[in-house]
Amino acid sequence: MARMSGVGVSSGRAAGPLVRVAEPLAEPCATPAPADADSEAARIRPAAELVAERLFTRASSAEGDARAVLETTAAMAMDPALLSRAEQQVTEHALPAARAVLEAANGFADALRATGGYLSERVRDVHDVRDRIIAELLGVAAPGVPALDGPSVLLARDLAPADTADLDPELVLALVTEEGGPTSHTAILARSLGIPAVVAVRGILSLEGAVAAVVDGDAGTVETSDRPVHVEMAERDIGLDWNGSGSTADGHPVAVLANVGSVTDAQGAVEAEAQGVGLFRTEFCYLVAADEPDVGTQRDVYAEVLTPFAGKPVVVRTLDAGADKPLSFLAPGTEPNPALGVRGVRVSFDRVGVLDRQLAAIAAAAADSGAEVSVMAPMISTASEAAWFAERARAAGIPRVGVMVEVPAAALSIRDILEAVDFVSIGTNDLAQYVFAADRMLGTLAGLNDPWQPALLRLIAMIGRAGAEFGKPVGVCGEAAADPWLARVLVGLGVTSLSMVATAVPTVGSALAEYSSADYRRAAEAALAAPDPTRAREAVHAALG
Structure with missing residues (x-):
């Protein structure tokens, strides 16, 4: 066997025959020029x-x-x-x-x-x-997942949503990709199906003669074999005990919420019995518009998403766009490094009217829908920015205001920020890539963007302590919240709500109920003391038995 390492993104161990997903098509030629x-x-x-x-x-x-x-x-x-x-x-x-x-x-x-x-x-x-x-x-066959004759481990360069949307979890034992990262579609899908997955396994596609594999999603390892292996299916916890009310075994409440960005997402969140919405992305209202949508148009679109959550909490994130986004009405310019440019709340400093009109539409949609609406701003870096946003949001008639913590400076200034707002929500996806200076879309750097990185967990612990001291909620709305084991650690670090892709809600909700809040604090301490993500996972498994 050849043993290779990647980033484990969905827990469990499985083994079986390898089935390779077809590689993308070769680039079509630019010649000859068409006659007509x-x-x-x-x-x-x-x-x-x-x-x-x-x-x-x-x-x-x-x-x-x-x-x-x-x-x-x-x-x-x-x-x-x-x-x-x-x-x-x-x-x-x-x-x-x-x-x-x-x-x-x-x-x-x-x-x-x-x-x-x-x-x-x-x-x-x-x-x-x-x-x-x-x-x-x-006139050739499209690349994608082939028909499976029996339980198999899928191996691919990467997987597209349409490749995997209707996979049969009884036939797919595990997923392995050479590219991708902790926030990739493969990771999200594997967690929702309850099957092991390891991504960013560099060089695995170049192995010859491999016909079977043993996949360990906890250790982040893949062992390939040139001989058949005994088929092993991971034990699955797919949220059968979820009752729609998040709490630990000793009754400590933890809100289990959904991330949504459209009406379809909202419907999925309701079906999953999410307790509300921890992140409502509003960009979809703008992406299809050549001009800025007026307040009435925005109001109607937001209300359509909010209405299914009447009487429930919904956190609406204001427009996360900037000079690097394909929004023509913002008159985008050229930036040498868009990820560090004018994005998120920074756009509003020069275009206050765009923010004020959006806030007015959100306030009106909240009244129309009956949802308990809060707003939060993306890409906050300083306490003064947080205070500026909070003042504008409250002036628009939205009483509960928070900010995203996805810039390291915000985490380091968390006490000052909490004095200005009512809550914070940690965007672990962006926070990880800024902490480690590692583009989260690069498979070669996926290990640095692993949300189990102790350095990232230590920042979250800092934020959790500050939230407890100020008596203000601390949420997580990055994909880290969708990992049942990591969700337990986050609760132990002081996080009070978890927001995730809707399909993960039942699994995470039921997982939280298995141990006490004291157990989760001990598990969190073990993770913080670990030198790397693999040992952090091992320490948490050991701490929770």
């Missing part, structure tokens, strides 16, 4: 329509998040801007249709990648749609 550019361009939309039709057909037989993922991918295949740009590549640059789709989609992907954060995580989706349309144009 108009006819060649006209091939693109029908191909995209066929791709979308197949995805919608799959969606019709799926449920919940799987259905939403497939429908979203199908809609992306028919995106008018993408198809128009591809057609222009044919008519204006004499490219074959397949190459034109590649160029157009890559342009969109580059724009999303530059944004960082949530939007950059959609790059894989764009590539997936691109490859499906190109395969249709070339």
